[in-house]
Amino acid sequence: MADESGHGPMLILGGRANRPLAREVGEILGHSVDSATIRDFADREIFVRIDRNARGRDVFIIQPTSAPAENTMELLLLIDAARRASAARVTAVVPYFGYGRQDRKDQPRVAIGAKLMANMLVAAGADRVVSIDFHQHQIQGFFDIPVDHLYAAPVFTRYFREKGIEDLVVVAPDVGSAKMARGYSKRLGASFAIIDKRRPAANVAEVLNVVGEVDGKNCLLPDDMVDTGGTLVNAVKALKDRGAKAVYAAATHALLSGPAVERLSQAPLEEFVVTNTIHIPEERRFDNLKVLSVAPLLANAIQYIHSNESVSQLFELGDD
Structure with missing residues (x-):
């Protein structure tokens, strides 16, 4: 049954890239973030399973995409698992957006890694992205879904x-x-x-x-x-x-x-x-x-998004 947000009850998942931060956010919001089983096969392939009912729920997945690349793959698998479990909405909370430095083609025959990362998150099924201090502000424009760009x-x-x-x-x-x-x-x-x-x-x-x-x-x-x-x-x-x-x-x-x-x-x-x-x-x-700690900042953003309140009050830049 949907709550006042229209997206069902909140479910927060934490990947392995930054478990202490995910748990701190969960404690502030009064939610456990240990609701998924994540493990590696012998060949380091990642297995992901959401252990709680996600159908009709507002799912937030906390995972920075810092090195190694397995952290990115883990985030994509968690998004895919939530989408296939019939989540009402999936928000990728990416405190550090990896590959953000590769945001333009500044020399011949190079990849634009930041755009590729954005495409993968959308393709996996993310409905929204929350991040902190992109390397360049224009990265927000690489997404065709809403982006809440927070500032430290x-x-x-x-x-x-x-x-x-x-x-x-x-x-x-x-x-x-x-x-x-x-x-x-x-x-x-x-x-x-x-x-x-x-x-x-x-x-x-x-x-x-x-x-x-x-x-x-x-x-x-x-x-x-x-x-x-x-x-x-x-x-x-x-x-x-x-x-x-x-x-x-x-x-x-x-x-x-x-x-x-x-x-x-x-x-x-x-x-x-x-x-x-x-x-x-x-x-x-x-x-x-x-x-x-940026946990209070992320917790506020998650709460505002979940209850359909404006997140702009968190956008105090320090650069106007």
Whole structure:
């Protein structure tokens, strides 16, 4: 029997990519997320079964599509299982949208991975997608279904506002993130600077100049993701070389690939603040790493979607 949402009772499923986040969201909403059996065959093929009745229910599947690629396949199988179990609506809650960096054909004969990911989610049967901080806003347009694109900026600005850092300068790590960084500076009452850099190859960045006053100031470097950490460490060093007192960094998605943990733990960073869109195991954590939870943000979005309320009140950007 359908409830006031028109989509039946809520059913939340959590994939294996980030079980702690899924369970935290479930606890906030008062729902168990352990309603599916997911296991691997000997050859690593994934088996999925929804253990509770999904017929006529409003199904939300929480699963970031970070590496390995099995996480994406697991999400697709969960969507397919819910669709074949006659769910009224299936919403893919993808805290980190993998392959988002491949969002255009910027050189000959390359794939547009972000569009392919969107096509696969729709083909599997998703009716709606919820995600946080796409690498580029235009990815929303790759979907032919509704997309609720949430922002981690309010989570970060609340945290840094409570710290009460004086003489704060928000520094955009590159031209592309200048709009986002300006939003942070406005909400934190801070001044603004930008790093002018050239990237000669993927995962390689060369800092050329810092535009703005950072000497004797406390600096905050916000970004949407940190992968190997090379770009961020170069930026931190450039700011310290130019007299910055203390440098803080914030990134929504902590990929922390390869040498990232070693680089960041040794960098002259006061604090590196990230969210838990991607699960960071204990062995990948270090002393000055601070992890903030996006579970309340996702739980609010799920509740608003389920009850057909506006999600736009969660869209506070930090970049207007």
